[in-house]
Amino acid sequence: MTIPSSREACLVLDAADPLAGLRARFHLPAGQVYLDGNSLGVLPRATPDRLARVIREEWGEGLIASWNSPTPGSAAGAGWVDAPLRVGERLAPLLGAGPGQVAVADSTSVNLYKLLAMALSLRPERRVILSEADNFPTDLYIAQGLIAQLGGRHELRLLPAGASSADYAAALDAEVAVLMLSHVSYRSGAMHDLRSLSAAAHAAGALTLWDLAHSAGAVPLALDADGADFAVGCGYKYLNGGPGAPAFLYVARRWQGQATSPLSGWFGHAQPFAFEPDYRPAPDIAQALCGTPPILGLSALEVGIEQFEGVDLAQLRAKSLALGELCIGLVESRLAGQGFSLASPREAARRGSQVCWRHPEAWPICQALIARGVVGDFRAPDILRFGFTPLYLRHVDVWDAVEQLDQVMTSGEWRQARFQARSKVT
């Protein structure tokens, strides 16, 4: 890609963008360039009305009848009880998953716990969880907690950040039960080859558990075709499901009925409303559910997922990469000598939908940028992270963001005391 040399050239690219119309589906705060959709996605315009209807009509009027689907001849019933699997079915195409393998429930952390335990139970003679030192901390914490709970017999073995597919293939020995990785690194945006690593894991007799928090809704996925065994991911990032939206989980059909969730709550029972004293696992994906689904959160997430319907995922990927290339090209040409080094893979095919820069003063620079209306984020210790959400970002937004970054650096305003203090959420 040749990098546009002016703001006008970016506007020309936007005018020719086949996805440009999607931007109107979202509420974007005025005067902001929001490059943090990978941390908290924006509000779809349809969400407030949908939630108001769920609250006023389904909850306010329908009350308990809303749990069931409407029966013929009855107006009552909103189908709440089916929402975890119904929303999972709507999400499945974005994951490249056939029917009956995706559910929406709990948080990513909790889903990791459930699915990691299930995967380990399928390889009882093996004792190693293979992962990456730079994996998202909750993934490592969950593995550590589960290991302690299982009596300390297992080991979490970590390869350094940036380890290659060949490094993983070499580390997949006969002790490895599960390869547990983030498909796209939250920190660098580096993307693993899900297909070849799944094949390498299987060749070694291990299973795979993929964290798709920074993949779902941002990069094309083909979980079935690529041979994934288990996967989890967030609803509130690229899926625009709202703060704390329920997460999703994928259990390949071949493992359903083979392993049982350690959180054997009643929603995973074969017949929750039979109220039997003994747990009897559901034979299908419902077994991975635990308790009563959070209907308000699920309703908002469903609207977020609807925004992808009819969107060509190849076009989405092409635009995400074009925005990333534009950011790299502009920062490297306009901010050369200002101390930024690319922390994401330069090769587009190995990048998710974000571009990260390493800079020793990343924290105050990020704060100064936010004060100018360009919202990226900081990841300790020295990463400035820009998420490019192709559904609603334009080339001109990237241009404007780099222009503001240029001004922050040349003015030196990031040195001001007000940009130095750290907040609790970064």
Ligand SMILES: *Cc1c(COP(=O)(O)O)cnc(C)c1O
């Ligand atoms: C954001 C993120 C999470 C967050 O997990 P929660 O349980 O939703 O807090 C987990 N894993 C990865 C890779 C993430 O990027």
